[in-house]
Each structure stands twice: as structure tokens, then as C-alpha cells.
Amino acid sequence: MEQDGERGLTHFLEHMVFKGTKRRTARRIAEELDAVGGHLDAATSREHTCFYARVLAQHLPMACDVITDILLNSLMRDGDIDKERGVVLEEIRSVEDDPDDLVVENLLSALYGGHTLARPVLGDAGIIRTVSRETLMGFRERNYIAPRVTIAAAGQVRHEDLIKLVEPLLTALPAAGRLPEFVEPVPLVNHRFTPKDIEQAHLAMGIPALRFDHPDRFVLLVLNNLLGGSVSSRLFQEVREKRGLVYGIYSSAEAFRDSGILVVQTSCEPARFQETAGVVGDVIRDVAAGRFEDSEVERGREQMKGGMFLALEGTVSRMTRLAASSMYLGRVLPLEEVMKRIDEVTPAAVRELASRLINMDRFSSSVVGPGQAEQYRIPWMSGEAVPA
Numbered sequence: 001m002e003q004d005g006e007r008g009l010t011h012f013l014e015h016m017v018f019k020g021t022k023r024r025t026a027r028r029i030a031e032e033l034d035a036v037g038g039h040l041d042a043a044t045s046r047e048h049t050c051f052y053a054r055v056l057a058q059h060l061p062m063a064c065d066v067i068t069d070i071l072l073n074s075l076m077r078d079g080d081i082d083k084e085r086g087v088v089l090e091e092i093r094s095v096e097d098d099p100d101d102l103v104v105e106n107l108l109s110a111l112y113g114g115h116t117l118a119r120p121v122l123g124d125a126g127i128i129r130t131v132s133r134e135t136l137m138g139f140r141e142r143n144y145i146a147p148r149v150t151i152a153a154a155g156q157v158r159h160e161d162l163i164k165l166v167e168p169l170l171t172a173l174p175a176a177g178r179l180p181e182f183v184e185p186v187p188l189v190n191h192r193f194t195p196k197d198i199e200q201a202h203l204a205m206g207i208p209a210l211r212f213d214h215p216d217r218f219v220l221l222v223l224n225n226l227l228g229g230s231v232s233s234r235l236f237q238e239v240r241e242k243r244g245l246v247y248g249i250y251s252s253a254e255a256f257r258d259s260g261i262l263v264v265q266t267s268c269e270p271a272r273f274q275e276t277a278g279v280v281g282d283v284i285r286d287v288a289a290g291r292f293e294d295s296e297v298e299r300g301r302e303q304m305k306g307g308m309f310l311a312l313e314g315t316v317s318r319m320t321r322l323a324a325s326s327m328y329l330g331r332v333l334p335l336e337e338v339m340k341r342i343d344e345v346t347p348a349a350v351r352e353l354a355s356r357l358i359n360m361d362r363f364s365s366s367v368v369g370p371g372q373a374e375q376y377r378i379p380w381m382s383g384e385a386v387p388a
Contacts, residue, residue: 008123145177154318201369209260225300288358
């Protein structure tokens with residue numbers, strides 16, 4: 001976890017490892033996998049960074065060598081840091097310009113307050129403007145250590161062969177450093193408003209949900225599908241199809257190591273905000289009270305299974321599932337076990353979880369749109385919106 005003065009260093013470091021190593025220039029890093037039709041990329045989320053490559057099986061040794069080289073041997077020269085500083089600051093500005101992203105960032109801030117989960121992944125612009133090579137090198141040395149690394153691969157590869165490839169390459173990883181200190185957040189109820197001269201009002205609302213390893217996680221995923229996880233969901237059918245209030249609306253259940261959040265997100269014409277928010281509240285209230293058909297639960301289960309199998313047709317999705325399961329559960333759940341746990345979700349279990357989890361007084365909200373905060377007050381939520 002980043003400390004207060006390190007906000008955004010994880011993401012900045014993800015950028016910097018591609019700027020050259022002792023053995024490869026930045027151009028060679030970009031060209032080496034391109035030359036064989038492969039793909040090299042990285043992504044940083046709120047709890048981890050993933051460096052990954054996708055290549056034909058015969059090029060796996062080269063891909064492993066490139067990834068380990070950029071992780072262990074990136075030079076982080078001052079000139080490259082200065083150039084990439086501008087790139088990251090532009091990325092931060094792009095979130096400010098994108099109301100879909102901004103409304104969710106503000107929701108997490110409202111719900112989690114000063115906890116690390118509330119901090120933007122891209123970081124604090126003030127810290128990024130002043131970060132030095134010494135700071136980045138120290139951050140890497142403390143955090144990029146062997147106990148914190150998870151390796152996952154999917155496709156035409158054998159476990160034993162992968163171990164033989166990566167083991168000698170990773171011997172240079174420090175064995176000790178900073179181990180993550182996970183602190184369970186204390187959920188808050190807050191409402192944020194950000195004025196922005198745009199055509200629509202963007203709304204995100206959320207309540208605390210379940211951590212990744214919670215025994216009811218699959219019940220929650222079925223509940224989410226029923227609520228707003230598909231075009232046949234309650235929210236989509238009621239708010240868009242029956243009333244035409246919005247173009248799109250959905251819900252999502254995001255799980256972290258020590259917490260989770262159930263989010264509803266949409267956008268609409270400002271003049272129709274109160275009506276839209278009222279209908280959304282009615283749908284959520286009905287679901288919380290268990291007023292849905294058993295067939296909706298069955299459909300949600302089948303949607304989950306079908307979507308999961310279709311996603312697993314891609315090796316990157318398989319790789320990601322393996323890594324997440326290893327990091328959060330300490331083991332890889334066999335697909336047979338996953339399917340069994342989904343099939344075991346009953347309408348009674350979904351109703352019980354909905355009743356226990358969805359409390360209308362526990363919702364935090366975030367709105368980005370034109371005008372004043374007063375016009376975006378949600379009648380069924382307590383409290384006033386304050387500037388984000």
C-alpha cells in the first residue's frame with residue numbers, strides 16, 4: 001500500500017519500467033514482442049500492478065526475459081522521468097475530463113474517506129510533479145520483492161516449464177522489503193457533487209459489499225446480475241426500457257482484499273435527474289425486499305456461467321483469473337468448483353443477502369454535472385451533497 005507521500009508512485013513506476021533497461025532501449029522493448037506478433041502491456045489497479053505479455057508458445061522464453069528485465073533492470077533516468085511525468089499528468093487530466101471516471105473516483109472517496117482504496121490509482125498531481133529518481137528507485141526496492149510477486153500463465157504452457165524459465169530470471173528480486181499492511185476500511189455515508197459544464201448529469205451510488213474471499217461472493221454476483229448486471233436486469237428494464245430515462249444503466253460488484261462495494265451508475269438529462277434517481281431507488285428497494293421472481297435468479301446464474309466460459313476463451317482472462325484467485329484466496333478455484341458454487345445459489349440465499357446487504361440509508365453518492373448541488377439531491381438519501 002502507498003503511504004501518504006507516495007500516492008501515484010505505483011502507477012508512475014508501471015510507466016517507467018518501459019523506458020529502458022541495462023540491456024534494452026525503450027524502442028527495443030516496444031519492438032521486441034511486436035516483431036513476433038505479440039503484445040506487452042501493464043495495468044495498475046487499487047491493489048496490484050500486472051505486467052503481462054501475450055505471444056505464441058514458441059516465444060514464451062523471450063517474453064519472460066523481457067518482462068523480468070523491465071521489472072528488475074529499468075534505469076529510470078532523470079530525463080525519462082521528466083518526460084513521463086508529463087504523460088502521467090495528462091492521464092490524470094483525462095480523468096478530470098471524463099465524467100464516467102470522475103464520478104466513480106468521487107464515489108470511492110465519499111465511501112472510503114481517508115482509506116487507501118479512496119485514493120485515485122493515477123495519483124496526486126502534486127506528488128507526480130516533484131517525484132525524483134531516488135524516490136522511485138527506493139519505492140521499487142521496498143515494494144518489488146519476492147514475497148509480493150505472483151506469476152500466472154495460461155495457454156500452451158506447462159507449469160514445470162514456466163518455473164524453469166522464470167526461476168533463474170527472478171533470483172535478483174529482493175527477499176525482504178515492505179510487506180503490505182491491509183487495513184479494513186470503515187465505510188462512510190457521504191454525498192459528493194462536482195460541477196462541470198456538460199450536457200448530462202452523471203450519477204454513481206454505492207454501498208459496502210463483500211470482500212473477495214467472502215463465502216457469499218457468488219450469491220452477490222447473482223444478486224448483482226439481477227439488479228443491474230445485464231440488459232435483462234431490473235434497473236435496465238425499468239429505467240431505460242420502460243421509461244426511456246437514460247441511455248445506459250448498470251450495477252457492478254467490485255471486491256477487494258478486505259472490503260467490497262456494490263455500485264449503480266448511470267447518466268441522464270439534468271432536468272430528469274430527480275425522476276431517474278427516484279426510479280432507481282424504487283428498483284433497489286424492491287430488490288432489497290426480495291420482490292423478484294425465482295426465474296430471475298436462475299437467469300442470473302446462467303448468465304454468470306455463460307459469461308465466465310466465454311471470457312475464458314481468451315488466455316489473458318484465464319491468466320487474470322489464476323492470478324486473482326492465487327492472490328486473494330491462496331489457491332486456484334477449479335472451474336468445476338466455481339460452477340458448482342454458482343449452481344448452489346438459491347433464490348432464498350439471494351433474498352437473504354439482499355435484505356442483509358442493501359440498506360437504503362447506507363448509500364453514498366457522487367454526481368458530476370452542470371448547475372448546483374441542490375438540484376441533484378436524491379430524495380431517498382439522507383444528507384446533502386458537498387463539493388468533491
